[in-house]
Amino acid sequence: MTTNPDVVIRTLETADEINAGFRVFLRAMVGLPIRTVDATEITDPGRYLGALDGATVVGGADSYGSWLVVPGGGRVSHAAVTHVGVLPTHRRRGIVSRLMARQLRDIAERGEVVASLRASETVIYERFGYGVASSVLSGQVDLRRARLRPNLPSGGVVRLVDAGVTTELLAGIYDQAAWPGAIRRPAGWWRQHEKLRDADPTVHYVVVHSSDGVDDGYAVYHPVNTAGWFTSADKTVMVSDFVALNDSARAGLWRHLLSLDLVDVVAFESLAPDDPLPLAVLDRRAVQLGSARDETWLRLVDVEAALRARSWGGEDPITVHVTDSLLGANNGTFEVGPKTVGRTDxxxxxxxxxxxxxxxxxxxxxxxHLAATGQVTVHDPDAIARADTLFASASAPFSGTTF
Structure with a gap:
């Protein structure tokens, strides 16, 4: 890899520059369905970094201002990193490294505690301090053999909002998300997904669940392979967004989806690794889960603030030394436990x-597992068990949001 000092890294300022940066991202990603969009409508002002070779934008890295739910239910300020890409003509010149390092400094200066991203290539981001913090599964339910358990919660009321769905309605429900790993979906995220749906000729259906008159869940789904729908032996509906704030909403939405007429299979794009869906049916083999894949790549931007924000299991603390080659303020040894979190000598x-x-x-x-694969230097073997107890979460972390 050679570096090119003539390439300048700076914030993209004008609408033309931001749109040029987004076109670079689309060109770098090759297969994204969006081609015509005003990028100023789907980005946060002042956060899009560009790499300019003369007057030409040849690379970019963007982020949304957001929050992340941590174990215990607290929320920390969060940068959702996205739109990272470099033109094929400018690869292997150190441009991504410079963009990511500059972006981390900017995030730190804003006071945001963590950053996360979804990786198109998994070998890139660990060197910038990102680690895989959550995983996701796909799943599908064969309705021909799936019967819900008779004692499953009855759920509340499900209403169809296909024609009347608004971003405000869905965002108002989603913004109450409290599971570990959930992130805030910014306005630009919602606008981008509106445009994706508008560009898709397939019809999308939306249902909203309410308990005692309060909206507490929704599902967005669409049919797959509509050209052969009535001759298919496996007519499939894909659930692209499933949000349930409680057990009642989850059960009510399951009841709706698993009772759809003219449907043989209900598929879910993303489920948490510990999603209870397989337990909800009498025949567990009616639910087929896909292989786990990486979801949240998490970067602690302010290690001490992040450690203070979450809750801890167990009583016995540990001391852990952290090294950070890009943000030197994070270097040091920290005591971590339910009573004390902070730097220590x-x-x-x-x-x-x-x-x-x-x-x-x-x-x-x-x-x-991290220690067994050489990612932890163990000075006291007893500390591994204590660390597992301290860092355990009541539910597997899961975001359910791509960006």
Whole structure:
């Protein structure tokens, strides 16, 4: 890899520059369905970084201002990193490295505690301090053999809002998300997904669930392969967005989806690794889950603030030394426990880089697994079990949001 000092990294300022940056992203990603969009409508002002070779934008990295739910239900300020790409003509010149390093400094200066992204290529981002903090599964239910358990909660009321759906309605429900790993979906995210739906000729259906008159869940779904719909032996509906704030909403939405007429299979794009859907039917083999794949790549931008924000299991603290090659303020040893979180002069029991700490932060990766794969330097073997207890989460971290 060679660096090109003539390429300048700076914030994209004008509408023409921002749209040029977004076109670079589309060209770099190759297969995205969106081609014509005003990028100023789907981005946050002042956050889109560009790499300029002369007057030409040849690379970019963007982010949304957001929040992330951490174990215990607290929310930390969060940068949702997206639109990262470099033109094929400018690869292998260190441009992505410069963009990501500059972006992290900007995020830190804004006071945002964490950043996360969804990786198109999994070998890129660990060197910038991102670790895999949550995983996601796909799933499908064969309605010909799926019968819900008779004692499943009855749920509330499900209403059809296909024609009358508004972003405000769905965002108002989603903004109450409290599961570990959930992030705020900014206005630009909602606008982009509106445009994606508008560009898709397939009809999308939306249902909203309410309990005691209060909206507390929704599902967005669409038929697959409509050209052969009436001759297909496996007429499939794909659920692209499923949000349930409680057990009543989850059960009510399941009842709706699993009772659709003219449908053989209900498929879910993304489920949490511990989603209870397989337990909801009498025949567990009616639910087929896909392989786990990486979802949230998490970067702790302010390690101490992030550690203070979440809750902890167990009583016995650990001391862990953290190294961060890009944000030196994070370097140091921290005592972590339910009573005390902060820097310490005590000897570390475990040592990790910031990417490994990010992987463990939400409870999605076990410390013993990280240690077994050489990602933790263990000074005290007893500390691994204590770390697993401390960092455990009541539910598997899961976002359910792509960006």
């Amino acid at each position: 005590s000897a570390p029991e475990l040592s990790v880089d910031v990417a490994t700490l990010g992987a463990a932060y939400l409870g999605g990766s076990r410390w013993r």
